[in-house]
Amino acid sequence: MSNVRAHRVGEQMKKELSDIIMRELKDPRVTFVTVTGVDVTGDLQQAKVYISVLGSEEQKESTLLGLSKAKGFIRTEIGKRIRLRKTPEIMFEMDQSVEYGNRIETLLSDLNKEQR
Template sequence: MSELRSNRVAEQMKKELGDIIGKKLKDPRIGFVTVTDVRVTGDLQQAKVFISVLGDEDKKKDTLIGLAKAKGFIRSEIGRRIRLRKTPEITFELDEVLEYGNKIETLLRELNEDTKDQ
């Protein structure tokens, strides 16, 4: 498989997953979720979905549990929407990049304020 094809499938999955999670899932454990990235292996057998969840650690944990329970439904919906011979196996992971970036930005802002005070 070409890398280009796996990237196209990943982008299509990202779009469809955002729609499915936002509009089709009714699980109260699933909070405000943003699909930040999808990485699909070259053979299109595995897909790692990175999500960002608004809320505290408990909300994030509950959201991951809810998504794990709905994995079969999500996978069947993806299979219906994207025509592939075999729908990739989906795993969900929290995307910590945004939080890490915000933490660094806060530290830099504090450093900048400290240098202005001196």
């Protein structure tokens, strides 16, 4: 039952985080961010937030830095929007799955060209 609740909290956090980052965060470093997933531990103490950023490596690092600086504000806003006894500790990580998928697609495309 705990995993089901953690999953529901994660989905709600994903929705709220997207809204907070898009509408309420005023840091100029945080642009073109998509929240791709949120993994919440079973005890709801920690949440790993996966983000995707459109831009160069510098922009990605800058965005991660901006989000890290805004963790307190974001956590407070999450606490207001989602009624939990304790708001999970938030950790931001880059989602590598999009880049991984693009790499595989490129390799398959190159392989297909070689076969022709």
